Amino acid sequence: MDQYLLSITVFLPLAGGLVVLLVPKGQDRLMKQVALVASVLTFLASLWLLGPFEIGRAEMQLQERYLWIPGIGIHYHVGIDGLSLPLVILTALLTVVSIVYSWRIDVRLKEYLFLFLLLETAMLGVFVALDFFLFFVFWEVSIVPMYFLIGIWGGPRKEYAAIKFFLYTLVGSLAMLLAILLLYFNAEPRTFGILELIGQQPLAGVPVLAALSFWGFFLSFAIKVPMWPFHTWLPDAHVEAPTAGSVILAGVLLKLGTYGFVRVSLPMFPETFKAYAFVIAILAIIGVVYGALVAMAQTDLKKLVAYSSVNHMGYVMLGIAAAAGAVGVAEKANAATIALNGAVFEMVAHGIITGALFLIVGVIYDYRAHVRGVDDFGGLGALLPRYTGLTTMAMLASLGLPGLMGFVAEFLIFVGSFGVFPELTVIAVTGVVFSAAMFLWTIQRIFLGPKNPRWETLTDLDGREAVSLVPLAALMLIFGVYPRPLLEIINTAMTSLVTVLR
């Protein structure tokens, strides 16, 4: 059973989605139950992975490898390590949360659930794929359901946002396709295996091709992250996407980009990445500061959270760029490991925190106030105590309050990157100040101050919303106070990655 566990985890959602398609029209409740069961089973399967997974072992575990297209040496090859395991569990968790939250969707429910489950399979696939062809297929398949989720269930400008998202990400992924082919044709023997190619370093001796291939991957990952200046699709997509779509978009899809940087760019092009690390770190810093400042200027709560994502993904990229900057310098290896640990921890933290924040916006917007302007509210704290508590907690976690998850991540990133790019890190820390100001000001405007009589009738969180939010809040606290179990898993993989880079 364990030997097929990864494949089962990846394809369970798709199987569930196909069952949803078979449910006859009108049986809405049954469809939702099937989708929920499929996503919960997937989540359990992803937790089950923790059993056979040996935390101290650095190499890929639970690998499965079958010939798929022998003619050109393409394998179905999957496996996990300390980098992908947390992201797999995060994906499965956020999908369950999203499906629970979507319980009241009544427009074209069948398609909605199917697309969500298809999306889950694609995202899980990206995190476990160890063959570039497979990686690329999952990567592309993840775009299509999100296009429909935004385009059908989105807000007023949904079509514009959906096609913009599709076009942006397709530019990136096709650039990546060329980069993959460059690697393939320069390898000896030719292979699409990610691990084999990392071992071979096929472009190490050809700097021009290495740079081309590196920037091909970079474009794809940077658009997905999104790094400044490739971020312009993100606010549109987030604002128009349905709440659960935003959760998945921010919680998981953005991580595909940073995951790609750590999984592919760093080990595949260490020298090239090092050469451009400073430039990329500067882009990351711009993302940090710009994201926080623009978020502060927003009056739309959803846009505010979207720009805060640009800010947080900037921290992740700073950590990764710092690790790249330390390539080949033995005394900086320690800093690189810390920065990478922080970057991966931030991926998980941002997934949980921002996922929660988008749910929080959805709670007030979708079924209650139907507005989400920051200035439209005021004094909600006295009306909705439970909602206020959870929101405040998530926002404090996001701004990096010690004791909550975001702090651990940002602290590690700053400690690590200070050892490599001290000046840039100093600038990046100002981003924390701006985002703290932004979130505190937001809390003040929404929950404090005089009561707005318009909202006297609002009701507090209902059970279903609490079920989707409380687990995320609990995780923020648990990993904020005791990050060790998660860090141990990540650390083994990152230490071995840095060893390879040295």
Next chain:
Amino acid sequence: MPLPIEDIWAIVPEIWVAGLGLLLIVLDLFVPADRKAIVGWGAVIGLALALLPIAGMLGVTPRTAFFGTYAVDGFAVFFKLIAVGATVLVILSAMDVLRGQTRFEGEMYILLTFTALGLILMAASADLILLVLSIEFVSLCSYVMAGYFKADRRSNEAGIKYFLFGASASAVMIYGFSILYGLAGHTNLYAIAEAVHTAPQPALIVALVFALAGLGFKVSMVPFHQWTPDVYEGAPTPVAAYLSVASKAAGFAALVRLLVVAIVPSGLDWVTLIAGLSAITMTVGNLLALPQRNIKRMLAYSSISHAGFLLMGVAAYQGDFGTAGLLIYVLAYAFANLGAFFVAVVVGQRLATDEIPDYAGLKARAPTLAFLMAFFMLSLTGIPPTAGFFGKFYIFGAAIDNGLLWLAVVGVVNSVVALYYYVGVIRAMYLMPAPSEEPVGEPAALRLALGVAAVGTFLVGIYPQPFVDLANTASLLLRL
């Protein structure tokens, strides 16, 4: 010189299809006007049976027959399969559209059968004269088919336009062939190949450019593409489907054979020429497809852009990826494009419109049809897990393998542009509200054709190994 008996064996499929056509003419005389579908089914069954002897020759050792004029190799077999297979599917899709429209229904099936014969001959011609004859044979049948709806002005326009453009393109091509003959002293491609390296290069370039005019017309290569949108729009939709797939594929077969057999030995830098034409063709086709609102015009411009991608495959026709890449792309394109046209056939028939905005809410009225159309659109864009993705993957690989990275980059940019207009159809079907809830059904014969196209598109995308094997076998092109 006595004719060896193996030569007769080598053209069994050709004899079969020719005999089938003649038989159908006779049959058509005796079938009453309201039951002409019998002729159509006769053509479908006869042509499907022809696939067997063709496929049987897949593994043959490459050779020529009839004194070097007719190639017997895997490459020809592959394009014969595409031509006959596409004809079968197109006839299936046409039967409902043509029923009762005119009293010449049976003639359409007969014309399609004879066109299939012409395409088969094109794919295997190894002699300039046979090549010209087969191209003209295909063209003549196609002119009639494009103008098939005599009472419809646009169909008339399509027929005349196709004829005028086609005739001039053929004339220029024949002129180019005559120069080639003058330079080499032979009409046989293999004999030309031996003589061509002594030919003066400027004259050879002139001959090649003129020859490209005729073949470029067949495959809708820029700048010989102008007829495409008007003819596709005016011709009966199944005929447009046929022109966009079968005759384009055969055109590429002839082009590759001409270039690889006769021009390569001359040392002429034809790769740069074809690569440049490829970049121009895909870009022009794409940009003109963007503003189209008529599905047939949009598919016409998209087929021009796909001709550009196929030319990329021609330019990179070398190595493991190159030789198989072109064939896989042809296969992927054939399935997806036929499928897209078949959906357009149903919508054109049932809703009496070809405008993309009228596809609004098709998802609610015909869920399967809309899903398949979306699938074909994604395949034409090149999104996995579809055939189109695998074709693009192969053809980009071929370009990079042959040092044409710049062309692959142009192809990538074009793929992104193409997404916009393909998604426009998906957007109409899935995002727009339906004007009415009335369901749209599809006729049974067409359902079969659609099913084959969909299964093909899916299979090549998800489990391409058998098709890679097929393409590798078929890439055995007889050279010197």
